[in-house]
Amino acid sequence: MIATPCIGVCSTAVGDEVCFGCGRSFAEVSDWLALDDGQRAAVQAQLSRRKVWLQMAMQTGGRLLTIQPAERQATLALTPSLLVTLGWPQQRQGRGYVPFLTHDGRRYLLPVHRDDWLRLFWDCLFDADCAPQN
Template sequence: MGERITSPCVGLCSTTLGDPVCRGCQRVDSEIRDWPALSGEQRRSRMAELDRMRAEVAGRFLEIVDAASLEAQLRRHRIRFRDEQPPLSRAVELLRVGRDRIHDLSCYGLVGHDGEDAATLHERITADLLAAAERRQALLPDLLDAPTLDP
C-alpha cells in the first residue's frame, strides 16, 4: 500500500472561487491541483514550509504560554493537527475554528500581544497569512512545467 497523502487542506478552499491562493490552507491553486502527484518527501517539505509561514505570521500577534493546554483544547474540540506541527501553526487553526467562541485565550495556552480577542487576532493573522502566501506563490514552481522522468 502507498504512503498516505497528508494534506494541509482545512475544507475551506477559496481557489474554487477564483482565488490564486487558498485562504484556508495558504497553498496556491497549482499546488492544490498537483498535491496528489507530489512524493511523500515533497509533501512533507511543503507542509513544513506552510507551518513555518503560519508560525512566523502568528508569532507577530500571539504567544504560546502553555503548549500542553493548547493541545488539550485542540483534542477536546476535535480540531485536527499533526504531531510535528508547531504550536503556533496549530493556534492558527484553533483561531480559524473557534474565533467566535473563544472568550479567554489563556484557557487555550495563548496570549495576544496587544490584548486582542480571538476574532480580531484571527482577522489580523489571516490577512498577513494571505499576503505571505501570495509572496510564497512567486517562489513555487508549477509542477506541470517541471521536467519529469519517463518510467
C-alpha cells in the first residue's frame, strides 16, 4: 500500500486546484499512485510550507489557484482579478515569513509570525504604510 497525505477532506473533488485538506495540487492528487517514491517524497517534503499558504488563503478569504513546485511559489486569488504570488514560506531567527509579489509588481516579506499579519498583508496590497522587502 502506498502512503498518502490525504486526510479525507479533499477539496480538489469540488474544483479547487489545491486541496485544502492535504495541500497537494489537483495533478498531484490525481497522479499520486503513478508517481515514484522520490516524486512522492518531494511532494511530502513541501506540504508543511504549502499549508502556510493554505492558511493565508483561508484567512484572507482567497483560494490557491496554482502551485509551481519547482519555483516554490503559489498564486493566491483574492478576487477573480486580484492575484498575488506567494513565495516559499521561510524562517528567520525562528520567525515565519512569506515573501509575496502584489498584482502590480511590488515585493514584500510578510511577517506571518505576527498577530497582525493579516492587516499588514492588506496594507501592502493597497499601498498603505508598508515597507517593501529588503
